[in-house]
Amino acid sequence: MTRKTDMTVVVTGASGRTGSRVARAAQAAGLTVRPATRAQGFDWADRSTWAQALRGADAAYLVHPGDVGSAAATRAVGLLAHEAVSLGVRRLVLLSARGEEQARPTEEALRESAADWTVVQAAWFMQNFSEGPLVEGLRLGGELVFPGGEVREPFIDVRDIADVVVAVLLAGDRYVGKAVDVSGPRLLTFGEAVAEIAKATGRELTYKPVPPRAYGEYLAGLGVPDEEVELLVEVFETLLDGRNSHLSDGVQRVLGREPRDFADFAAQAAAAGTWRA
Template identity: 70%
Template sequence: MTRTSAQEDMTVVVTGASGRAGSRVAGAARAAGLTVRAASRATGFDWWDRSTWAGTLRGADAAFMVHPADVGAPDAAQTVGAFAREAAGLGVRRLVLLSARGEEQARPAEEALAAAGTRWTVVRAAWFAQNFGEGPLAEELRGSGELVFPAGDAAREPFVDLRDVADVVVAALVSGDRYAGRVLEVSGPRLLTFAEAVAEIAKGTGRALTYRAVAAREYGGNLVAFGVPEQEAAFLVELFGTLLDGRNARLSDGVRQVLGRAPRDFGDFVREGAAAGTWEPGAAGRA
């Protein structure tokens, strides 16, 4: 992306800037010449403390929003709407919300953003490839060599690379009104089951990694045992019971539409992660 003087003068708030998606959006925004205002608890921003919002938003031109729990969580619409209205009132001209493709529970949050009175774009992403390289799923693969998850044996997903998501978000932030009022759906270039994804990681690493499908309710019990609050675990059981039912077994052209190129393939993610030792026992690498 060619930098312009307008981009160099543009300040963008990136919520969740230390997280999986936000960190990559922040990096892509800096690479595009934007001034990034990282918003996280480390910088004094707290989604659950509205008194921290104004100081973070004041003087910014745009903001990237990623809900700290899930965009379809029961309180997400209220929180997203309130944040968007605060941003609009402080003169923030553009807002981009990260949402989830196929997640009906996320629609109220998207609608709350649209009603806030500022230019908005929703980026609906497929399941992140990086979920296999960071967080609990990666820890399972590194530790036990088995991924236990309620995605069934046949549900297929076009896993999307978070770097592509970040590039689309930044394009939406800097492209004026081109993507205002639009929903952009992004996915990877091919469909894989979770078992096939784990098999590709196994082949790339030379490790005997396996996938075992379980029912959503059984997985919810596992979450509670791992320390996840029961209310949050119940929401995730409901979410996985619908989101992973095969409804996402289709490709979206958002990456090519916005960036003019094909999305990164899951195999590229695996090769890079394997070279970095992401799935080696005891590693905490980042693919």
């Protein structure tokens, strides 16, 4: 039987926000990481590229490049999970979204694959403020325009997500067949989060809440496909309704420590020049 520390882990999205951290955390734990990105010939949209990435591995971390609640994610995760199991890769960990009802079909597609599955249901990423589409508004315009209203969110550092994923993989069967709900240590509104970033950077930064539909029009203007815009508007209208305004103890249970705090994230990202104009 493969020893846990001899595990080869396929990491999809290994150049992305969570995958890059999962890859680093897995390597630090002594696991062998097999990046599955387009640069390595893997493409979620091309099934012919999957077997080469999966064959001979022991486990895989699955993060779909689109929203986990999309029909494309549901189909791709289900198909890839079945293929992984057929190739002997039974241990699969899926990144999903905490409180997102649209994500449940994708989680179900994983469960139906007969894999030894774990779902990590994560709160809103702290790194959404420092990487991806939201950072440019803060960096260049000093303003975050977003449909978060005044809802309070338990923002989580993606490094904690990565540490949980690796710990789950190293824990044998302990988390097989389970969903692990992970959040940060405290609740903040989007406005309060921007205020903490402003304090860390010494800049005047503001938050402008807008209705989800207006934000969808903004995304459409950026060239986001209509189908994706409609899904995101639906997600924002439901996910940001306060359903996630509570803390969970997944990080503490899996890692035996407290999750990283938003102020520490902001200070580190500011020191790296993330929001420097």
